[in-house]
Amino acid sequence: MSRPRLYIQEVAPRDGLQNEARFVETQDKIRFIDALSACGYAKIEATSFTSPKAIPALRDAEIVMHEIARRPGVVYTALVPNVRGAERALSCGVDEVNLVMSVSETHNRANLRMSREESFAQLSDIVGAVRASGSAVAVNVSLSTVFGCPMEGDIDRYEVFELMDRFAQRGVDGITLCDTTGMAYPVQVGEIAAQARSLFPGLTLTLHFHNTRGMALANTLAALDAGVDRFDASLGGIGGCPYAPGASGNVCTEELVHMLELQGYDTGVNLAGILAVAETLPGLIGHDVPSQILKAGTRERRHPAPCA
Amino acid sequence: MSRPRLYIQEVAPRDGLQNEARFVETQDKIRFIDALSACGYAKIEATSFTSPKAIPALRDAEIVMHEIARRPGVVYTALVPNVRGAERALSCGVDEVNLVMSVSETHNRANLRMSREESFAQLSDIVGAVRASGSAVAVNVSLSTVFGCPMEGDIDRYEVFELMDRFAQRGVDGITLCDTTGMAYPVQVGEIAAQARSLFPGLTLTLHFHNTRGMALANTLAALDAGVDRFDASLGGIGGCPYAPGASGNVCTEELVHMLELQGYDTGVNLAGILAVAETLPGLIGHDVPSQILKAGTRERRHPAPCA
Numbered sequence: 001m002s003r004p005r006l007y008i009q010e011v012a013p014r015d016g017l018q019n020e021a022r023f024v025e026t027q028d029k030i031r032f033i034d035a036l037s038a039c040g041y042a043k044i045e046a047t048s049f050t051s052p053k054a055i056p057a058l059r060d061a062e063i064v065m066h067e068i069a070r071r072p073g074v075v076y077t078a079l080v081p082n083v084r085g086a087e088r089a090l091s092c093g094v095d096e097v098n099l100v101m102s103v104s105e106t107h108n109r110a111n112l113r114m115s116r117e118e119s120f121a122q123l124s125d126i127v128g129a130v131r132a133s134g135s136a137v138a139v140n141v142s143l144s145t146v147f148g149c150p151m152e153g154d155i156d157r158y159e160v161f162e163l164m165d166r167f168a169q170r171g172v173d174g175i176t177l178c179d180t181t182g183m184a185y186p187v188q189v190g191e192i193a194a195q196a197r198s199l200f201p202g203l204t205l206t207l208h209f210h211n212t213r214g215m216a217l218a219n220t221l222a223a224l225d226a227g228v229d230r231f232d233a234s235l236g237g238i239g240g241c242p243y244a245p246g247a248s249g250n251v252c253t254e255e256l257v258h259m260l261e262l263q264g265y266d267t268g269v270n271l272a273g274i275l276a277v278a279e280t281l282p283g284l285i286g287h288d289v290p291s292q293i294l295k296a297g298t299r300e301r302r303h304p305a306p307c308a
Numbered sequence: 309m310s311r312p313r314l315y316i317q318e319v320a321p322r323d324g325l326q327n328e329a330r331f332v333e334t335q336d337k338i339r340f341i342d343a344l345s346a347c348g349y350a351k352i353e354a355t356s357f358t359s360p361k362a363i364p365a366l367r368d369a370e371i372v373m374h375e376i377a378r379r380p381g382v383v384y385t386a387l388v389p390n391v392r393g394a395e396r397a398l399s400c401g402v403d404e405v406n407l408v409m410s411v412s413e414t415h416n417r418a419n420l421r422m423s424r425e426e427s428f429a430q431l432s433d434i435v436g437a438v439r440a441s442g443s444a445v446a447v448n449v450s451l452s453t454v455f456g457c458p459m460e461g462d463i464d465r466y467e468v469f470e471l472m473d474r475f476a477q478r479g480v481d482g483i484t485l486c487d488t489t490g491m492a493y494p495v496q497v498g499e500i501a502a503q504a505r506s507l508f509p510g511l512t513l514t515l516h517f518h519n520t521r522g523m524a525l526a527n528t529l530a531a532l533d534a535g536v537d538r539f540d541a542s543l544g545g546i547g548g549c550p551y552a553p554g555a556s557g558n559v560c561t562e563e564l565v566h567m568l569e570l571q572g573y574d575t576g577v578n579l580a581g582i583l584a585v586a587e588t589l590p591g592l593i594g595h596d597v598p599s600q601i602l603k604a605g606t607r608e609r610r611h612p613a614p615c616a
Contacts, residue, residue, distance in 0.1 A: 148607060150609075150610060150611040151610060151611065151612065153608075153610065181604075181611070182604065182607075183607040185567060185570035185571060185607070186529060186567070186571060187570070187571050187572065188570075211522070211600070212600060212604045213563060213566060213567075213600055213601050213604055213606070213607060214519070214524070214525055214560065214563040214567070214600045214601065215525055215563075215567055216522070217522055217523055217525065217526040218525040218526045218528070218529050218567060220526070221494060221526050221529055221530075222529075247600060247603045247604040248600055248604075252522065255521060255522040255523075258521060259493060259494070259521075259522070259523055259526060262493035262495070262496075263493060263494060263495050264495065292519070292520060292521055292522045292555060292556055293521050293522065295555045296489075296490065296520045296521055296555040296556075298521070299456060299490075299491040299493070299521060300461075301458075302458060302459060302461065303458040303459065303489070304459065
């Protein structure tokens with residue numbers, strides 16, 4: 001029996017590195033992304049074409065995009081906040097631009113300093129600019145706080161679907177439903193994912209979980225049950241804007257892939273390969289990472305000595 | 309619609325504290341257990357009647373069992389390794405004795421320094437002693453490494469069921485299937501739990517997960533789907549014999565209850581109550597605990613400030 005195919009999208013180079021206090025040297029970033037490219041990901045979010053003042057950690061976006069070794073079959077995406085960023089990204093030959101806004105008005109204003117309507121207009125302009133360029137570059141929109149806003153609480157899911165509908169009408173290719181601060185729980189994930197798939201069969205749907213409250217892999221099971229086949233994850237579990245000191249952010253790629261392969265899925269990702277790359281992370285960013293598997297090893301690992 | 313009832317069993321006072329390097333003062337343990345008793349648990353594993361030399365951290369088992377305020381409706385259980393321990397436990401009026409052996413020969417020898425047959429004989433003697441005492445004390449057997457042994461790898465599940473059958477014939481009341489080092493994964497959990505329930509409908513079945521590789525809550529979902537309604541957990545995620553430095557052990561009670569209540573179950577447990585007790589843990593044991601929720605708060609928590 002052939003294993004069902006899933007698509008894993010690595011966000012560590014952008015979502016993971018963007019909030020690091022220490023600047024990761026450009027050539028180290030390129031080596032990091034090149035190492036990831038060999039591991040079988042469907043997509044890698046390589047960088048962000050934001051203002052260097054806004055996100056100094058990723059001020060080397062052009063060099064990174066130009067100098068990484070692009071591997072056939074891997075979609076290289078980059079976050080883009082506005083038309084200027086899109087032009088920069090297009091000039092570097094990205095395969096996809098990833099746009100971000102929040103479904104929570106409060107979160108959108110706090111995080112992006114504009115209303116949702118202003119964000120929608122700005123992102124629509126980006127879609128227009130990409131389409132006008134005549135390029136075949138894909139457009140994905142990542143919607144934040146879909147499963148709850150840390151300031152507003154639960155979000156009416158019809159606001160999520162309405163926004164998806166408006167972006168679908170603008171011609172975007174994919175939507176990512178993001179659990180920005182780890183408020184999603186499995187029943188909710190199953191319902192929202194199933195409805196999103198049913199309402200928008202033409203959109204490529206990605207789920208993006210955080211492990212803030214330990215539920216990232218449980219939520220993944222619920223999304224799989226709802227037919228989702230595409231997941232964001234961050235190597236080592238780095239990044240993901242934890243709201244509380246010491247809290248976890250993004251789901252850890254190696255823990256996600258480890259579980260999915262045990263569950264009988266074909267993730268395309270070489271687990272040993274990403275574990276080897278994950279081991280370089282503490283050296284790259286200068287601190288420990290949340291990954292459990294990096295400490296304990298996979299379930300295949302044999303330990304000689306028991307607990308006393 | 310009434311919410312399905314689940315039964316949560318707190319193991320922190322025994323499984324959590326037994327490997328702590330710093331001795332937790334007896335009166336602090338008693339206050340800890342009394343605080344837990346007010347929170348709605350079905351069962352609390354209060355201590356271990358082992359040799360004080362083997363587990364000095366729990367050398368105050370008698371005083372703890374005598375001085376805690378026993379709350380009606382809560383089953384107070386204690387780990388018991390041999391007939392001498394059972395006699396001590398019975399003299400303290402425990403509601404249940406909890407016996408432990410491994411389904412892996414290698415793990416049993418390494419951890420308990422005897423063969424599985426020797427362990428079975430010793431535990432059988434305990435069952436005999438409890439029954440001969442004429443008390444109504446229940447007997448539970450916790451089987452280690454059911455979902456994999458860190459030394460042997462996968463365990464033939466029919467060895468698990470054979471051992472369950474032999475204990476059932478000896479008249480034990482309950483069996484706990486333990487994922488001692490976090491090797492369980494959801495498909496496997498679902499299969500083993502469903503078979504165990506179907507083969508032994510007369511045994512009270514508990515599942516005991518570790519979060520060593522991030523899958524504890526995902527495994528819980530799979531066990532629920534298989535009809536399991538009883539789970540061990542450890543406040544703060546403390547204890548649980550992590551095999552690797554820094555690795556997580558026992559599933560964290562507050563993360564388990566948080567998810568289960570969101571999923572629509574009635575756990576009986578007061579989440580705010582256990583969070584308040586969990587906040588005292590770092591002071592009690594002198595170090596940080598693995599709990600994510602203790603850092604991030606529940607999903608109800610509202611945060612004023614977003615990520616920059």
